[in-house]
Amino acid sequence: MNLTLRVWRQAGPDAPGRFETYQATDISEHSSFLEMLDNVNEGLIEVGEEPIEFMHDCREGICGTCGIMINGQAHGPAQSTATCQLHMRSFSDGDELVLEPWRASGFPIIKDLVVDRAAFDRIIEEGGYITVDTASAPDANLIPIPKETADFAMDAAACIGCGACVAACPNGAAQLFTAAKIAHLNVLPQGQAERYQRTEGMVDVMEEYFGSCTNMGECEAACPKGISIDFIATMNKDYRKAKSQNRRSS
Amino acid sequence: MATKVSERGGASAPAKRSPFLVELYRSALGKKYVMAITGIIFMGYVLAHMFGNLKLYQSAAEFNAYAEFLGTILYPIAPDGAVLNVLRVMLLGALILHVTAAFQLTQMNRNARPDSYRSKRDFVAADFAARTMRWTGVIVLLFIGYHLADFTFGWVNPAAEGATLYEKVIASFSNPAIAGFYLVANLALGLHLYHGVWSLFQSMGWNNRRFNHWRRYLAVAFTVVVVGGNLSFPIAVQVGLIS
Numbered sequence: 480m481n482l483t484l485r486v487w488r489q490a491g492p493d494a495p496g497r498f499e500t501y502q503a504t505d506i507s508e509h510s511s512f513l514e515m516l517d518n519v520n521e522g523l524i525e526v527g528e529e530p531i532e533f534m535h536d537c538r539e540g541i542c543g544t545c546g547i548m549i550n551g552q553a554h555g556p557a558q559s560t561a562t563c564q565l566h567m568r569s570f571s572d573g574d575e576l577v578l579e580p581w582r583a584s585g586f587p588i589i590k591d592l593v594v595d596r597a598a599f600d601r602i603i604e605e606g607g608y609i610t611v612d613t614a615s616a617p618d619a620n621l622i623p624i625p626k627e628t629a630d631f632a633m634d635a636a637a638c639i640g641c642g643a644c645v646a647a648c649p650n651g652a653a654q655l656f657t658a659a660k661i662a663h664l665n666v667l668p669q670g671q672a673e674r675y676q677r678t679e680g681m682v683d684v685m686e687e688y689f690g691s692c693t694n695m696g697e698c699e700a701a702c703p704k705g706i707s708i709d710f711i712a713t714m715n716k717d718y719r720k721a722k723s724q725n726r727r728s729s
Numbered sequence: 730m731a732t733k734v735s736e737r738g739g740a741s742a743p744a745k746r747s748p749f750l751v752e753l754y755r756s757a758l759g760k761k762y763v764m765a766i767t768g769i770i771f772m773g774y775v776l777a778h779m780f781g782n783l784k785l786y787q788s789a790a791e792f793n794a795y796a797e798f799l800g801t802i803l804y805p806i807a808p809d810g811a812v813l814n815v816l817r818v819m820l821l822g823a824l825i826l827h828v829t830a831a832f833q834l835t836q837m838n839r840n841a842r843p844d845s846y847r848s849k850r851d852f853v854a855a856d857f858a859a860r861t862m863r864w865t866g867v868i869v870l871l872f873i874g875y876h877l878a879d880f881t882f883g884w885v886n887p888a889a890e891g892a893t894l895y896e897k898v899i900a901s902f903s904n905p906a907i908a909g910f911y912l913v914a915n916l917a918l919g920l921h922l923y924h925g926v927w928s929l930f931q932s933m934g935w936n937n938r939r940f941n942h943w944r945r946y947l948a949v950a951f952t953v954v955v956v957g958g959n960l961s962f963p964i965a966v967q968v969g970l971i972s
Contacts, residue, residue, distance in 0.1 A: 694928040713936060
């Protein structure tokens with residue numbers, strides 16, 4: 480199949496950007512979106528042009544590194560699919576695809592389609608972990624956890640931190656990411672000790688970098704892991720409790 | 730990393746802290762609580778307002794007596810008009826909070842994406858009502874101003890001096906332009922309610938997977954009842970059902 484690509488090219492963080500048009504020819508419908516870009520890049524390298532920079536690592540939808548705004552949708556048109564798992568059969572021969580980087584003040588552009596997502600690390604540093612002794616691994620099933628709780632935690636822990644929620648959100652909010660990272664620890668017994676410090680801390684850092692939620696649900700639709708906005712409601716409830724708990728204990 | 734978390738309480742906490750609600754309001758999540766709680770107050774108000782106005786269909790006397798009664802709630806326990814004015818002040822306070830929080834959150838969201846997407850966004854979940862909350866909110870706000878000037882203060886009401894409230898309503902809604910404005914404003918209110926009533930459950934953290942699907946039904950039902958009732962009044966006057 481043959482496609483026309485309009486790709487955002489930007490030489491550096493402060494350089495002006497613009498769309499450039501490229502032809503992707505003889506693309507197999509079985510190839511992934513990133514393989515298609517590899518193909519285009521090989522052509523660019525052959526004629527001595529700068530290849531298109533894009534984010535990628537595992538290419539099997541589990542690392543959260545890739546992410547492109549494709550035709551106005553984060554990770555493209557397929558549901559619950561990261562860009563690397565998106566296949567060209569989702570498109571038709573002759574389509575024009577517009578490729579843009581994630582855009583948010585918390586995600587400054589580094590080059591072309593590559594953005595800096597360190598703001599997510601700042602949120603995690605504020606409590607997206609549990610403080611435990613790191614010696615030998617504890618025995619499995621030492622702490623009994625009901626199946627429903629484990630499932631709930633696992634649904635939240637599925638977040639790979641790709642940033643599609645921020646990219647898709649009309650407000651540039653990181654609620655879905657933060658809520659998932661808070662929820663998967665807050666429902667488990669191991670997460671209780673730091674529950675309220677975690678919730679308040681992570682939300683406060685999130686608000687330094689990102690926008691606020693207006694409950695449109697666009698993040699949920701874009702999420703490659705299909706994480707539910709129910710977690711955002713859970714976070715809101717925990718934040719209210721955290722604010723009052725942390726006051727009492729200080 | 731661990732020490733950073735514990736710094737939030739204990740030793741480094743400021744000696745004197747602001748009241749809980751002030752501190753909560755400083756966060757965007759707290760502002761969303763304000764949006765939701767004031768929204769619930771308005772929901773109660775618009776429902777009662779619509780229901781009370783159904784008296785237009787009973788008779789002029791019933792409607793005017795009802796308007797009279799609103800000023801004398803709890804009289805003589807409370808002074809004449811006291812309860813009504815307390816309610817008015819509460820509604821005005823809620824309105825100021827709702828609009829201020831909305832304004833501050835909008836600023837925050839603009840700053841979160843100063844550089845917007847160049848290509849056209851293809852929204853999947855964000856519906857028209859959700860994306861136009863700021864516009865429908867502004868329309869409703871302007872409408873509230875006009876509505877008060879029309880009936881509460883009577884500044885722009887076309888009825889003659891000394892007219893009863895019923896006569897004022899008829900005079901106002903007999904003008905096709907005014908009736909049209911009421912229809913447009915109430916459709917905007919409907920869009921605002923459709924998203925707002927659903928949205929408040931998320932903001933308040935009221936979430937239960939067993940009941941979540943009812944939130945949308947409630948939003949639709951509430952919007953249809955309130956806006957349907959409100960729309961019927963100018964239409965009824967225009968078609969001559971009440972005069």
